[in-house]
Amino acid sequence: MIKEYTCIICPNGCEIEAKIEGTTILEIEGATCSRGKEYVEQELINPKRNIATSVSVEGGILPLVSVRLTKSIPKERIFDVMNEIKKIKLKAPVTISQVVIKNVLSLDSDVIATKNVVEGSNI
Amino acid sequence: MTVIKKDVVIIGGGSAGLAAAVQLRKKGISDIVILEREKQLGGILRQCIHDGFGLARFKEALSGPEYSQRFIDEVEKLGIETITDATVIDITSEKKVIAASKSGLLEYEAKAVVLTMGCRERTRGAISIPGTRPSGVYNAGVAQAYINLHNTMVGKEVIILGSGDIGMIMARRMTLEGAKVKAVFEIQPYPSGLPRNIEQCLNDYNIPLYLSHTITKIKGHSRLEGITVSKVDENFRPIPGTEKDYACDTLILSVGLIPENELSLSAGVELDNRTKGAIVDENYQTNVEGIFAAGNVLQVHDLVDFVSIEAEALSESVADYVNKGKLSECCINITTDSNINHTIPQKISGAKDFKLSMRVRKPFKNCEIHVIQNDEVIKTVKLKKAIPAEMIQIKLEGAKFKSPDDIKVVVR
Numbered sequence: 001m002i003k004e005y006t007c008i009i010c011p012n013g014c015e016i017e018a019k020i021e022g023t024t025i026l027e028i029e030g031a032t033c034s035r036g037k038e039y040v041e042q043e044l045i046n047p048k049r050n051i052a053t054s055v056s057v058e059g060g061i062l063p064l065v066s067v068r069l070t071k072s073i074p075k076e077r078i079f080d081v082m083n084e085i086k087k088i089k090l091k092a093p094v095t096i097s098q099v100v101i102k103n104v105l106s107l108d109s110d111v112i113a114t115k116n117v118v119e120g121s122n123i
Numbered sequence: 124m125t126v127i128k129k130d131v132v133i134i135g136g137g138s139a140g141l142a143a144a145v146q147l148r149k150k151g152i153s154d155i156v157i158l159e160r161e162k163q164l165g166g167i168l169r170q171c172i173h174d175g176f177g178l179a180r181f182k183e184a185l186s187g188p189e190y191s192q193r194f195i196d197e198v199e200k201l202g203i204e205t206i207t208d209a210t211v212i213d214i215t216s217e218k219k220v221i222a223a224s225k226s227g228l229l230e231y232e233a234k235a236v237v238l239t240m241g242c243r244e245r246t247r248g249a250i251s252i253p254g255t256r257p258s259g260v261y262n263a264g265v266a267q268a269y270i271n272l273h274n275t276m277v278g279k280e281v282i283i284l285g286s287g288d289i290g291m292i293m294a295r296r297m298t299l300e301g302a303k304v305k306a307v308f309e310i311q312p313y314p315s316g317l318p319r320n321i322e323q324c325l326n327d328y329n330i331p332l333y334l335s336h337t338i339t340k341i342k343g344h345s346r347l348e349g350i351t352v353s354k355v356d357e358n359f360r361p362i363p364g365t366e367k368d369y370a371c372d373t374l375i376l377s378v379g380l381i382p383e384n385e386l387s388l389s390a391g392v393e394l395d396n397r398t399k400g401a402i403v404d405e406n407y408q409t410n411v412e413g414i415f416a417a418g419n420v421l422q423v424h425d426l427v428d429f430v431s432i433e434a435e436a437l438s439e440s441v442a443d444y445v446n447k448g449k450l451s452e453c454c455i456n457i458t459t460d461s462n463i464n465h466t467i468p469q470k471i472s473g474a475k476d477f478k479l480s481m482r483v484r485k486p487f488k489n490c491e492i493h494v495i496q497n498d499e500v501i502k503t504v505k506l507k508k509a510i511p512a513e514m515i516q517i518k519l520e521g522a523k524f525k526s527p528d529d530i531k532v533v534v535r
Contacts (some may be wrong), residue, residue: 001267006318006319006321006322007222007319008176008319008322008323010319011175011178011179011319011425011513012320013317013318013322015318015508042134049323049327050174050184051299052172052173052174052186052298053172053299053300054172054270054271054274056274062272063273063274064271064272064274066172066186066188066271066272067172068172068173068174068186075327078298078299082299094190096189096192105497108130114172114185114186114188114189115172115188115189115192123162123163
């Protein structure tokens with residue numbers, strides 16, 4: 001069967017057409033780099049995504065620190081991971097790249113801070 | 124008020140201003156200052172917490188705050204002067220800059236002024252949606268600031284008008300935070316944001332996108348209660364009988380960005396009616412000598428990586444200008460056919476290589492962009508697809524343009 005994909009790996013957003021049997025790619029067209037094929041393979045076996053959200057911070061100049069995952073996680077686990085992240089409260093200072101949750105839900109991905117929040121009152 | 128003399132005053136400490144400052148310093152221009160209106164550097168990226176920034180520049184997918192922090196770190200390491208909480212209130216054609224800051228009014232006299240104020244969002248007023256004026260109608264960037272900076276959720280049942288990238292990113296963000304995003308409506312027959320955002324922000328969460336639709340009524344008194352949408356014809360006129368009602372407490376508008384040029388106008392900078400940004404030459408110099416512009420204040424970009432690159436290219440020219448006091452005259456105009464919305468720069472000297480940025484007006488498949496002078500095709504670029512959502516950039520050799528006649532850029 002022929003399936004169409006929009007690759008999300010980079011902003012080029014290649015439109016890929018793949019001839020597929022089960023989870024095997026027979027033919028692939030439209031990807032301008034090798035990551036396109038890897039993306040389609042991943043989509044066939046286990047679609048994965050990264051997510052970004054925020055965690056509340058006490059005693060910092062900002063009420064929130066933004067966080068993201070170090071590796072993509074299976075798409076159907078996104079809301080489970082959101083629930084884990086929502087449980088977290090941090091105390092300032094928070095530094096960029098600080099691990100907020102190590103190996104979240106054993107998915108081989110860490111939740112890390114993506115902003116510095118120094119101590120102080122809200123600005 | 125003491126007048127402070129500077130080689131370069133940079134207006135705005137967002138992606139463009141930070142990159143410009145770092146590059147100027149690396150070029151040996153150290154008497155510079157960045158004036159930033161907000162309390163922190165970083166500009167709009169402070170609230171763009173999603174990932175995907177920096178793929179072109181750093182070969183990794185960073186969030187907005189991480190991307191800008193890399194530049195802020197460099198600004199600090201290089202000891203570049205920055206003043207936050209300082210709003211520039213006037214720039215003159217003599218390159219005087221006046222800012223209101225915490226320590227009172229600041230007056231600068233600069234050899235060169237760099238405009239990097241970014242852009243702002245089009246609002247409900249600009250697109251004239253009929254109906255009442257309840258609370259619950261937000262621009263996408265405003266909702267983004269509420270949620271990502273101020274820890275305030277904006278609503279529960281959401282409709283989005285406009286398929287701009289920020290709107291789609293907010294559709295995903297609000298879904299993750301537990302809101303129900305019911306649909307995205309776009310008046311054009313094609314999406315205005317990037318294909319990958321349709322995929323990962325809408326399709327992933329089963330949010331439908333309706334093209335050739337617009338909102339024809341806003342209902343509710345103290346709070347938004349619902350909207351009516353209609354299909355539109357090819358002239359964007361609502362088609363009677365196609366109305367459909369949706370209940371919602373929140374309407375997000377993602378209907379375009381406009382370069383923020385009030386200050387540029389006060390300095391006498393001439394704007395291009397197509398980009399709403401300055402008319403610039405290959406040096407990113409405006410019609411006012413010594414005033415330069417880059418980033419979203421010049422033309423709205425789709426990727427921050429290209430904003431940084433543009434600001435760095437600007438800095439090469441600004442450093443030259445500060446050192447030599449003059450740059451070569453740019454008398455060759457660049458024109459387009461009706462398939463191309465605009466180009467940056469709009470004029471060149473023919474003495475320098477340059478990068479030509481442009482956007483097409485409508486989607487094309489398997490097309491060629493031709494750069495022509497005196498009926499001679501100087502450069503041809505073949506594209507599998509060209510869409511208005513994606514800026515096209517072409518590198519050109521200045522020396523190839525031998526005559527002072529207009530250059531024409533066309534889609535074939």
